[in-house]
Amino acid sequence: MTSRLIPALALAAVALAARPAQAIEPVPSFRYLVTGNGFGFQVFDASANAVKQYLERPYRYIRANASNPDGEGIVRRNLAFDTYFGAKVGTQAQWFGGRAPTEVGYVAESNMIRSVVTVGSVMTETFYVSPFGYSGNAMVMLLKVTNNGSSAQPVTAYSIHNFKLGSAPNPDEPGANSEAIAYDAASATATETGPGGGVIVYAPIGGADVSSCADTVHASITAGNGITAQPACSGTDKKNAFAKDLGSVGAGESKWWGVAVLFDADGNAAATRTAWSTWLAGRTADRIHTDVLAEFDAWRKPPVSGLSPAETKIWRQSETVLRMSQILESYQLTPRRKNHGMVLASLPPGGWHTGWVRDAIYGLVAMARTGHHDMAKWGLDFFLNADAGKYSSYLNDVPYRISTVRYFGDGEEEADYSGKPTRNIEIDGWGLFLWGARTYVDQANDVAWLSAMTQKGDTVYDAIREGVAEPLAKNMEPTGMAIADASIWEVHWGNREHFLYTTATAARGFCDMATLARRAGRTEDIERYRELSKKATDAIKTHFIDSNRVLAGSLERLAQGTNYRDGSTIEAITWNLVPGDHAIAKATLDSMSFLQTPAGGYKRVEGSQDQYDTDEWILIDLRASSAFRRNGNEAKANQLLDWVTGQASVNYDLLPELYNTRTSSGQIGAYSGSIPMVGYGAGAYQMTLLDRAGQFEGSDCGQFDPGDDAGPGGGGDDEDDGLGRSGVACACAGGSASPESALLFVIVGALVLRRRRGKDLRS
Numbered sequence: 001m002t003s004r005l006i007p008a009l010a011l012a013a014v015a016l017a018a019r020p021a022q023a024i025e026p027v028p029s030f031r032y033l034v035t036g037n038g039f040g041f042q043v044f045d046a047s048a049n050a051v052k053q054y055l056e057r058p059y060r061y062i063r064a065n066a067s068n069p070d071g072e073g074i075v076r077r078n079l080a081f082d083t084y085f086g087a088k089v090g091t092q093a094q095w096f097g098g099r100a101p102t103e104v105g106y107v108a109e110s111n112m113i114r115s116v117v118t119v120g121s122v123m124t125e126t127f128y129v130s131p132f133g134y135s136g137n138a139m140v141m142l143l144k145v146t147n148n149g150s151s152a153q154p155v156t157a158y159s160i161h162n163f164k165l166g167s168a169p170n171p172d173e174p175g176a177n178s179e180a181i182a183y184d185a186a187s188a189t190a191t192e193t194g195p196g197g198g199v200i201v202y203a204p205i206g207g208a209d210v211s212s213c214a215d216t217v218h219a220s221i222t223a224g225n226g227i228t229a230q231p232a233c234s235g236t237d238k239k240n241a242f243a244k245d246l247g248s249v250g251a252g253e254s255k256w257w258g259v260a261v262l263f264d265a266d267g268n269a270a271a272t273r274t275a276w277s278t279w280l281a282g283r284t285a286d287r288i289h290t291d292v293l294a295e296f297d298a299w300r301k302p303p304v305s306g307l308s309p310a311e312t313k314i315w316r317q318s319e320t321v322l323r324m325s326q327i328l329e330s331y332q333l334t335p336r337r338k339n340h341g342m343v344l345a346s347l348p349p350g351g352w353h354t355g356w357v358r359d360a361i362y363g364l365v366a367m368a369r370t371g372h373h374d375m376a377k378w379g380l381d382f383f384l385n386a387d388a389g390k391y392s393s394y395l396n397d398v399p400y401r402i403s404t405v406r407y408f409g410d411g412e413e414e415a416d417y418s419g420k421p422t423r424n425i426e427i428d429g430w431g432l433f434l435w436g437a438r439t440y441v442d443q444a445n446d447v448a449w450l451s452a453m454t455q456k457g458d459t460v461y462d463a464i465r466e467g468v469a470e471p472l473a474k475n476m477e478p479t480g481m482a483i484a485d486a487s488i489w490e491v492h493w494g495n496r497e498h499f500l501y502t503t504a505t506a507a508r509g510f511c512d513m514a515t516l517a518r519r520a521g522r523t524e525d526i527e528r529y530r531e532l533s534k535k536a537t538d539a540i541k542t543h544f545i546d547s548n549r550v551l552a553g554s555l556e557r558l559a560q561g562t563n564y565r566d567g568s569t570i571e572a573i574t575w576n577l578v579p580g581d582h583a584i585a586k587a588t589l590d591s592m593s594f595l596q597t598p599a600g601g602y603k604r605v606e607g608s609q610d611q612y613d614t615d616e617w618i619l620i621d622l623r624a625s626s627a628f629r630r631n632g633n634e635a636k637a638n639q640l641l642d643w644v645t646g647q648a649s650v651n652y653d654l655l656p657e658l659y660n661t662r663t664s665s666g667q668i669g670a671y672s673g674s675i676p677m678v679g680y681g682a683g684a685y686q687m688t689l690l691d692r693a694g695q696f697e698g699s700d701c702g703q704f705d706p707g708d709d710a711g712p713g714g715g716g717d718d719e720d721d722g723l724g725r726s727g728v729a730c731a732c733a734g735g736s737a738s739p740e741s742a743l744l745f746v747i748v749g750a751l752v753l754r755r756r757r758g759k760d761l762r763s
Contacts, residue, residue: 024599026646029670033104033652034347035111037130038328040137040263041348042080044113044128046104050097051128053348054080054139054163056171056198056265058327059339059409060354070417073408075171077196079163079263085126085143086158086221089119093224095160096126105652109316110296111324112289121149122249131292132299134279135328136272137265140205140292142258142285147249155246157257158221161202162239165194176237181213183231190231190240191269199267203276205258205285208242217241258285299323301371304686304693310649315689317653318682319370321347322363325678326375327355327409331385331455338386338411338455341378343678345406346657350674355407357383357429358488361436362619362679366686368436369697373444380437384463385455386411394425394493395483398474401467402433405490422494426486428502430472431509435575437464438512439697441519442706450520461520469513472506473532480539481555482506488568489604498555500544501568507536508575514702526702533701537577541584544569549587551578553605563607565594567620573627574691576699580630589631592624597661599669600643615672616659618644619680626691641688647671648685655681 031046036058043053056062061073086095096117103116112129127142147153166175179194190202190211210226213233218241220227227243246255260280264272283291303315327342345359346352352359360379368376388403390413395404403413405424415423441447450461458466475483480503486492487499510533517525544552552558553566570592572578573585595602601621603614621640629637647669648655657673657680660666676682690696698704 024669026650027667027669027671028650029667030651030654030656030675032349032675033106033113033654034324034349034676035113035128035130035139036324036347037111037132037134037138038324038326039135040130040139041324041353042128042130042139043349044104044115046101046115048082048097049099049101049104049115049117050082050084051080051139051141052082053078054083054261054263055348056137056263057409058137058329058353059342059344060351061408061414063336063408063410064412064414072416072418073414076409077164077168077171077174079165079174079196079198079200081162081164081176083141083159083161083163083261085124085141086160087119087122087124087143087145088156088158088221088224089122089153091224092120093156093221094119095158095218095221096124097160106317106320108293108297109313109320109653110293111320112292112296120153122147122153122155127289129292131279131288131295132323133295134275136275137263138276139261140258140288141261142205142256142289144254144256144286144289145246145249146254147251150251152248152250152253155249155255156226157244157246158227158241159204159259160218160239160241161192161200161259161261163192163200163261165192165196165198165200166236168196178234179236179238180234181232181238181240183211183213185231187273189273190242192238192240193267197267198263198265199269199272201260201262201264201269201272201276202240202242203260203262203273203280204242204244205260205280205283205288206244206256208244210243211240212243213238213240256285256289258288296320304370304689304695306693307689308645310645311689314645314648314653314655315686317648318366318655318685319372321654321676321678321682322367322372322686323375325363325682326379327382336387336410336412339382339407339409340385341375341380341382342386342407342409342411343379343382345679346674346677346681350657350676352657352674352677355382355409356679357403357406358432359677359679361429361432362687363683364436364679365439365697366679366683368440368443369690369695370686371443373440373446376436376440377444377446377449380433380440381454382411383433384460384467386413388413391415391423391425394423395427395471396474398471399467400430400471401463402430404429405486417492418490420492420494422492424486424490425493425496426488426490426502427472427475427482428485428487428499428505430468431502431505431507433468434464434472434509434512434516435505438515441516442698445706447519450516461516461522464513464516465522465525469510469529472509476506476532476536479543480535480537481543482536484556487554497557499568500540500551500553500566501571503536503540503544504569504572504575504577507533507540507577508571509533510536511699511701515698515700518702518705530701540572540577545584545587548591549584550591551584551588563605565591565606567592567595567602567604567617567624570620570624570627573630574623576630580627581632585627585631589624589628589633589636595620597659599659599661601640601659603661611662611665612658612673615661617680618655618657618659618677619684622684622688625688629692637692641692644685655685657681 057076084097164174166177168174214230343360345356364379482502484496514529551569552564557564597616625640654676656671656675
């Protein structure tokens with residue numbers, strides 16, 4: 001029988017490997033690039049060749065709305081209508097806004113945006129960047145002009161800044177009423193104010209010959225005329241412009257100029273000028289360009305081995321997205337701003353630039369696993385120092401430390417209604433936090449952190465135990481599963497169910513808490529949390545499977561007998577609660593075909609016609625890739641990863657929330673949802689590549705010291721070697737294997753699965 005089985009399996013494996021990498025070709029569909037530095041964001045629209053968003057704060061909701069405390073909070077303003085450069089070369093003058101650039105993209109996968117426009121024989125390169133190291137909301141605009149002609153050309157550079165500081169009944173499109181602009185000759189800067197609050201400082205880099213807020217300035221340059229100085233003005237829809245004569249630019253020569261656009265929410269122009277002058281330190285525009293990129297390179301960590309050129313670019317851009325996602329404002333009690341370290345779910349222009357617990361942890365785990373330990377620690381500290389615990393009445397009246405959904409920008413817990421009759425209340429974030437904390441401690445080898453003091457006056461370990469692990473334990477049912485909640489898909493409390501995902505996060509989290517107890521020397525806690533993890537894991541295998549051993553998304557949907565297949569169930573495999581070679585894992589992965597989309601990947605649930613449910617979720621694609629790889633199905637794992645990689649490669653190496661799956665909404669495979677995504681995008685992509693290379697996070701439940709865990713294992717599995725490890729899962733999880741070795745793994749894995757499946761059915 002074995003001799004007949006191997007050729008058949010070999011043919012099947014070859015057939016799988018011969019499939020195209022994805023069902024359709026990658027779709028260029030996203031036209032925005034964002035820059036940010038932890039204090040603010042600016043968004044470049046490639047279609048307009050201009051910056052069209054400059055956010056007042058780096059998060060969508062500044063704080064709760066006192067007049068509507070159950071609403072989504074006070075929304076930050078978008079201060080920009082547009083801003084860009086222009087130039088006059090010889091007698092030819094033009095603004096670059098509205099021009100079609102010949103090149104657009106990020107410089108070296110950093111947060112610096114580059115756009116190229118040619119005027120006559122002169123190539124202009126515009127750079128927009130929010131520089132790290134400047135502790136404020138800032139965007140630096142740099143202009144490089146290069147004469148590619150054979151003779152010298154006179155060049156004058158221009159900039160125009162159309163910002164909206166008027167009243168803001170719609171914060172995304174503020175008004176332009178009662179604006180005032182004034183040029184200060186002593187500092188060679190201009191300021192803009194308005195009834196919306198705050199002040200913008202426009203600071204030329206390399207000086208300016210003319211500053212003007214005349215209403216005719218845009219038309220004057222378009223007509224080929226110069227700018228007439230007008231240092232001050234007030235009224236409706238005012239804008240400021242600068243002109244700088246760069247002189248004669250010789251053949252092959254380049255010259256630079258720039259403008260910094262700085263916003264201070266408190267309206268302190270003097271302090272902003274001082275902070276900018278200190279950071280600038282007399283540097284020229286070209287030196288800033290060099291220094292900003294050098295700082296970014298010095299911050300980077302080496303990528304995982306075995307990446308293709310395309311994967312390397314996306315890895316590096318994902319690293320940048322993760323950096324931009326973290327809030328760096330200083331912690332303060334009054335007025336409340338307890339947001340230092342908060343990680344956003346997406347960057348703008350995506351609407352989810354809010355501090356969701358779940359998304360943040362996926363991002364923080366990626367940070368810890370890729371060597372950015374300081375960022376991971378800041379993010380974990382944020383959760384322990386922020387304000388949560390408002391909704392204990394839903395959760396057996398236990399005090400808790402981690403938000404049930406997300407946070408306002410000031411660090412206060414928010415459990416949103418989002419237009420529904422009941423709140424979102426979910427506890428999966430509690431188990432996820434324990435996963436993130438253990439991953440950080442082990443990756444950074446920072447046991448001392450567990451003894452550090454939080455802003456609330458307790459040690460980190462005690463805060464985690466009493467504020468996260470114990471509240472979670474008190475919300476587990478006697479069966480071992482978590483209580484019904486809104487969970488990962490946020491169905492709201494009135495529709496709560498017993499979701500497998502929440503129980504899986506608890507199983508993984510308790511396992512990690514046992515390890516944290518071992519690291520902290522709290523041996524009395526190890527067995528308690530290990531047993532809680534085992535009980536939750538056993539509940540998954542007992543209560544959440546159908547007759548074919550397929551994991552169901554929720555107990556209630558399983559009882560109905562239909563529409564229970566759920567993409568989030570694969571986390572039971574990626575978290576090693578169910579080893580990849582287990583019969584439950586194979587059955588669950590086989591059933592993913594029920595969720596396949598026209599684009600080739602997976603939607604999140606079955607049975608819904610809502611487009612948010614029917615569109616393809618790249619989080620599911622990426623986590624499924626890791627799950628298939630653990631199962632030994634390298635071909636399917638690579639197909640999913642290659643599809644996401646190909647898509648990002650034609651969309652500035654950024655990752656979305658969704659891919660469109662309806663022709664009525666545009667091209668199949670086009671980017672959709674909130675873009676770019678952080679934990680669900682950049683973080684998940686990096687973790688997928690780490691898993692492919694065999695660099696797994698630890699998954700023992702307090703049995704090992706750091707570095708001793710031999711590989712991916714399981715929590716409470718009844719068929720492992722007693723230490724929470726499974727040989728086939730480890731063997732099949734490697735990275736850059738040859739096609740021949742991959743085929744061998746498929747064959748051997750299938751034989752072992754066949755042998756073990758009989759044992760599964762008897763258990």
